[in-house]
Amino acid sequence: MNFNHPDRVVQSWYPAMRSRGLGRGKARSLDLLRRRIVLYRDAGGQVHALDGQCPHLGADLGHGKVQGTELRCAYHHWCFGPNGACTRAPFFDAPPARRTRSYPVYEAWGMIWIFNGPAPLFPGPWEVVGSGARVFRVYTDHLPVHPHLITLNGMDACHFSALHPMAQTRAPEVSQEDAFRTTLRIGGRPHSRLLRWFIGSPTDELIGEFTVLGGNISFATVTYPHTFKVVFATDPTGPATCRSITFLIFPRGVRLRPLFALGVLLAVLPDDRRIFFGLKFQPGFSEHDACARSFYEQVNAMATW
Ligand code: FES
Numbered sequence: 001m002n003f004n005h006p007d008r009v010v011q012s013w014y015p016a017m018r019s020r021g022l023g024r025g026k027a028r029s030l031d032l033l034r035r036r037i038v039l040y041r042d043a044g045g046q047v048h049a050l051d052g053q054c055p056h057l058g059a060d061l062g063h064g065k066v067q068g069t070e071l072r073c074a075y076h077h078w079c080f081g082p083n084g085a086c087t088r089a090p091f092f093d094a095p096p097a098r099r100t101r102s103y104p105v106y107e108a109w110g111m112i113w114i115f116n117g118p119a120p121l122f123p124g125p126w127e128v129v130g131s132g133a134r135v136f137r138v139y140t141d142h143l144p145v146h147p148h149l150i151t152l153n154g155m156d157a158c159h160f161s162a163l164h165p166m167a168q169t170r171a172p173e174v175s176q177e178d179a180f181r182t183t184l185r186i187g188g189r190p191h192s193r194l195l196r197w198f199i200g201s202p203t204d205e206l207i208g209e210f211t212v213l214g215g216n217i218s219f220a221t222v223t224y225p226h227t228f229k230v231v232f233a234t235d236p237t238g239p240a241t242c243r244s245i246t247f248l249i250f251p252r253g254v255r256l257r258p259l260f261a262l263g264v265l266l267a268v269l270p271d272d273r274r275i276f277f278g279l280k281f282q283p284g285f286s287e288h289d290a291c292a293r294s295f296y297e298q299v300n301a302m303a304t305w
């Protein structure tokens, strides 16, 4: 069972750190994905990610020095290439047959993202959203739950008309695009007159969808009356804690309506956040929780690394 597991980390894209926090020729190690990982930016500007403990005697490679495209451990000067293999070491004619794991890296939306696996199994959220979108990183939150529980919230069709002050206006529809991605379509009418006025839709309705990607990324797409997307990208920071980074996205060709988007978020997110405190998840799904259960099963079927 991967879902909500304190140590297993499924193969997915995870936000690591801000791009501008890692200059050329710099290395930095971080506690990420329940282990130590070192990121370094080579002289050409390319970022690489390796397991952070040196496979010689275990020094933290974050103390190392970037040399060309390689990282040299500070302790005994063994050097490692972007694929994690040792390339040379003092006193050795041929490099010792040691390697550390390397992770696929991608830079998008001002962040360095790493894929927790030998090769990406699916495109990151930047490809799903498409190029030309305007992306704003809105805030970073730290929450006392596993990342899967943040993502599960978007697939939990029953909570929209209970926790959130909204009446359901259409039956939820679910479609699974592939083994890593599922979408739930919903529509709701806010109970609050003020919010209905603010939304300004002729039918008083908000129509949108939630897409989950991997176990830790979710997109909320509001499609009516105005279009915007919100992406929540999470990563585990402890056995039952996570960091959640929120991006606000306006797709290409769509008018920027930041106040509308922020208003909708403020009407919904504080209620979800409150529930995450004190939540001790148990898989007690009922027959009305089919969408949530399908996400739970999707995560349990994913590979870890
Ligand atoms: S511990 Fe890294 S080279 Fe020895």
Ligand SMILES: [Fe+2]
Pocket: 153, 154, 159, 164, 268, 272
């Ligand atoms: Fe919610």
